[in-house]
Amino acid sequence: MTEVYFDKLYEAARQKAESLGAEVFELYYSGGEDLSAETFRDELSGFSAGQSGRLSVRMLIGGKIGTASSTLATPEEAMELLSKAAENAKLVEKDEEALFCEGGQTYREVKSVPFTMPSAREVKETAMRMRNAAYASSEKISDGTSGGAYAAQNEIFLYTSKGLRLSAHSGGMGAYVYSVLEEGEEKRDGFESAAKPLEEVSGEELAQIATNRAAERFGATLPQSGNYPIVFEGKQMQQILSTFCSVFFAKEVQQGLSLLKDKEGEKIATERLTLIDDPFFEGNPMQIAFDGEGTPTYTKAVIENGVLKTLLYNLESGKKAGKASTGNGARMTAAIGTKVYNLYIVPGKNTREELFKMAEGGIFVTGMKGFHAGANVVSGDFSIESEGFMIRNGQKAEPVKSFTVSGNFFELLKNIAAIGGTIEDMHPGYSKIRCPDILIPSMPISGA
Amino acid sequence: MLSMAICEEVLAKALSTGADYGEIFAERSPSSSLYMVNSRLEEINDSVVCGAGIRVMLGTRTVFGSTTDLTKEGLLRLAEQVSEALGQGKTGVSIHLERQTVGSCCPVARISSEVPKSEKLTVLKRCYFAAKEKDARITQVKAQLIDIDRNILIATSEGKYVQDRQVRTRLACTSIAEDQNGTESGFCGPGRRMGMEMFDRLISPEDTGREASRVALARLGASFCPAGKMTVAVENGFGGVIFHEACGHSLEATAVATGTSQMAGKLGKQIANEKVTAIDDPTEKNAWGSIDVDDEGTPTHPIVLIEKGILKSYMIDKLGGRRMGMPSTGSARRQDFTYEPTSRMTNTYIANGPDKNEDIIASLENGLYAAKMGGGSVNPITGAFNFGVDEGYLVKNGKIVQCVKGASLIGTGSEVESLLILLDQLGVCSSSGSVPNEVGQPLIRISSITVGGRN
Known part of the structure; x- marks a missing residue:
């Protein structure tokens, strides 16, 4: 999609929208291309090149909003979307004044590094390089082990009849190693990735980490049920926060789907905890100066020293609460939701070793799975299949598996006893949520 | 969606560097969703997924590409990309497709995408208010009626040219119950490969709503x-x-x-x-x-x-x-x-x-x-x-x-x-x-x- 093409598309669509009686009209496009390659055994098994996108229209007719969207971005499809959106606006029963971002806003400049897609050949060669490093990393390596590489770029256009003419371009690439190790009847797997220019990714580094993650978990046993001090590895705390982050969305609160109603300005967590949402998080290739509605974005503390400073608002939920949008409006297919950019827990002062000392006899949780089934976002309760290591003499000891950690997200925020000093990424560069290690003095686990 | 002649030409191009199998998967799948919360129709989303994927194989190696450009030129360009990514050299290939019929395990009386939205809204409201009125402790209900009309075409170098229309309809209800002990949720979401006739006898919108509320209330205690x-x-x-x-x-x-x-x-x-x-x-x-x-x-x-x-x-x-x-x-x-x-x-x-x-x-x-x-x-x-x-x-x-x-x-x-x-x-x-x-x-x-x- 070029700017010239989108300009023309917008102009044609605007005229039709006016003829349909649109009071405000908006055209949005997000799309791009991606390349990926992966290996199986000793060959490059798969290579994929995709081009996709989505064109959305939103318009205000008779004080109500109608929307429609399609993966096709042709002029004919745009006309069809306008007709559907007009029809939908008639049926919708939402009676508040519908909101669009006003023109003339000031946007922060994004410090972007020019991005060029790597060639198909580079992507394929990198995947094989990761594969070779993985197979060289251990004698226990078995089938299922693979290397991979990917690259993607995306562009966004957001034009409205209120004068917005916004566009953004972003891109990223990286590589990964997935190691499967076999020892007797047992198999263990480990994964590690890096998001940076492909020639800078070290296969050996990734393979060593992925393979070690698999190797150190052989012989894991079921721990006894009971209450234990728990240290959540940063990546696991990130999964917990990802699962429950919608409780900070004003829209969820207003619909009675989050327990944080009337809690702004109140203490909801330990004073050790500060939680920041930063659209300009350094090192993230997806930095963006405007949200899904065109509102300027900015960095904000959601929780500061335990106090809930603000919920996350889009234009509509902001208006309902008598507040401005916090620039967290998300474009779903065509409708508007809420999103976070880079939500992170501000690191504390403790090293992992210090956390282990404080959690003597406890469990270091390094794997959690099944949040979609084992967590209730409304009540905050969770009961999650986990694995990890016992903590003995202040150190990571024997591996344990197949136990559940149970708790409540809102209680967990209050019970954090110490915070690690380093933030970990689940998928470096791309993850929206980042956390350091977290110590909880006592949590029930279910095992033997 | 794509003529047999175009598919034959595109597949021939895709296999031109030595692939032993090639396939085109094209679709045009409109879907719609009506979403109710706060006792009113909050959103209607119409969405279309339209595009094509081309895959070639040589033994167990695969190359895949996808595009939203369904013109002949766009598809030939994609075919050339995947063939080049798989191998080199040129092989003359000719493809002959034959139309294949498919069974009909899912007869549909009234395709949801062709039914007026006002009728869908009536079904959604029956579910929503049944959930809401089940008990005074039900404080919030979210209900959604989703339908998808998946039109697919598959053409392969083995000569298959198959089209199918897969219609699905689903009603999903989440109820939130609240009392002095806390807040809980319950869910019920029946779906079928059917059209709107699904709600004539088979699925009761009211029962769906009440079931979501029943689960939320049971969990409350x-x-x-x-x-x-x-x-x-x-x-x-x-x-x-x-x-x-x-x-x-x-x-x-x-x-x-x-x-x-x-x-x-x-x-x-x-x-x-x-x-x-x-x-x-x-x-x-x-x-x-x-x-x-x-x-x-x-x-x-x-x-x-x-x-x-x-x-x-x-x-x-x-x-x-x-x-x-x-x-x-x-x-x-x-x-x-x-x-x-x-x-x-x-x-x-x-x-x-x-x-x-x-x-x-x-x-x-x-x-x-x-x-x-x-x-x-x-x-x-x-x-x-x-x-x-x-x-x-x-x-x-x-x-x-x-x-x-x-x-x-x-x-x-x-x-x-x-x-x-x-x-x-x-x-x-x-x-x-x-x-x-x-x-x-x-x-x-x-x-x-x-x-x-x-x-």
Whole structure:
């Protein structure tokens, strides 16, 4: 999609929208291309090149909003979307004044590094390089082990009849190693990735980490049920926060789907905890100066020293609460939701070793799975299949598996006893949520 | 969507550098969703997924590309890209396609995308207000009516030219209940491969809403489930998610062909209690997961996976078949044109057994009765699996005594097999009720499994 093409598309669509009686009209496009390659055994098994996108229209007719969207971005499809959106606006029963971002806003400049897609050949060669490093990393390596590489770029256009003419371009690439190790009847797997220019990714580094993650978990046993001090590895705390982050969305609160109603300005967590949402998080290739509605974005503390400073608002939920949008409006297919950019827990002062000392006899949780089934976002309760290591003499000891950690997200925020000093990424560069290690003095686990 | 002549030309281009197989998957799939909250229609979303994917293979190597440019030039450009990524040199290929007809396991009377939205809104409101008015403690309801009209075309270098129209409709309701003890939610979301006639007799919108509220209210009064190993009885219907996660995914070629599944190399072997027979049936009339033809254009048929405890078959797609040296079982699926096919279950269920339901519950001395399961997941490498229990009851001396919340069932590794061995009692599946029928089973008893909860 070029700017010239989108300009023309917008102009044609605007005229039709006016003829349909649109009071405000908006055209949005997000799309791009991606390349990926992966290996199986000793060959490059798969290579994929995709081009996709989505064109959305939103318009205000008779004080109500109608929307429609399609993966096709042709002029004919745009006309069809306008007709559907007009029809939908008639049926919708939402009676508040519908909101669009006003023109003339000031946007922060994004410090972007020019991005060029790597060639198909580079992507394929990198995947094989990761594969070779993985197979060289251990004698226990078995089938299922693979290397991979990917690259993607995306562009966004957001034009409205209120004068917005916004566009953004972003891109990223990286590589990964997935190691499967076999020892007797047992198999263990480990994964590690890096998001940076492909020639800078070290296969050996990734393979060593992925393979070690698999190797150190052989012989894991079921721990006894009971209450234990728990240290959540940063990546696991990130999964917990990802699962429950919608409780900070004003829209969820207003619909009675989050327990944080009337809690702004109140203490909801330990004073050790500060939680920041930063659209300009350094090192993230997806930095963006405007949200899904065109509102300027900015960095904000959601929780500061335990106090809930603000919920996350889009234009509509902001208006309902008598507040401005916090620039967290998300474009779903065509409708508007809420999103976070880079939500992170501000690191504390403790090293992992210090956390282990404080959690003597406890469990270091390094794997959690099944949040979609084992967590209730409304009540905050969770009961999650986990694995990890016992903590003995202040150190990571024997591996344990197949136990559940149970708790409540809102209680967990209050019970954090110490915070690690380093933030970990689940998928470096791309993850929206980042956390350091977290110590909880006592949590029930279910095992033997 | 795409003429036979265009497909022949595009496939010839795709195979021009030596691929031994090529395929085009094109679709135009409009969908709509009506969403109610706060007692009013909040949003309508019309969405279209339209585009094409081209895949070529040489042995077990694949190259895949996708585009939203469906012009002949756009498709030829993509075909050239994938052929160049696969190999070099030039081979003259000529493709001759023949139109193939597909079965009709899912007759549709009124295609949802062609029904006026006002009629859909009426159905949605019946569900919404039934949920809302069930009890004064229901403080919020979210209800959604979703329909998709999936029009697909598959053309392959083996000469297939197949078109299919797959219509699905689903009503989903979430109720929130609140009292002095806290806030809980309940869900009910029946879906079928049908049109709007689904609501004439088969699915009651009111019952769907009331069921979501009933679950939320039941959980409101519940205490936390105790933790530890116990005997568990899992109710029929969506309870089949246990088989789906603990065993089904491990029988898919994607996991088996790479040698990473616990079930690899076990055909013909006893892997489950002899009471267990498991079937994947894509031809079940109007069921949510039903398809007449898979996403590689292969006609479907019922597959007996496990018969009296013995592993009889895997679920295989084209690539998995090549890796395993076995034919496709018609099990290839893809989310949309931007995805390569993978092997996937359709409607998977455990067949009825000889035991009586009341005897199964009565046999629990100190256990858990899982009346409604949530979702779950599995790691096929280690076999570690987990399931959430949406609605659970503690059973003491054969009697249901108390509703509990926060329970999950988990197991690992070799326990996948032992879990199937431990499925030691199978009752009778009365019906699939008002839940989507993609998974199903009779009431089953698992003699020992770890239950996650809070002491």
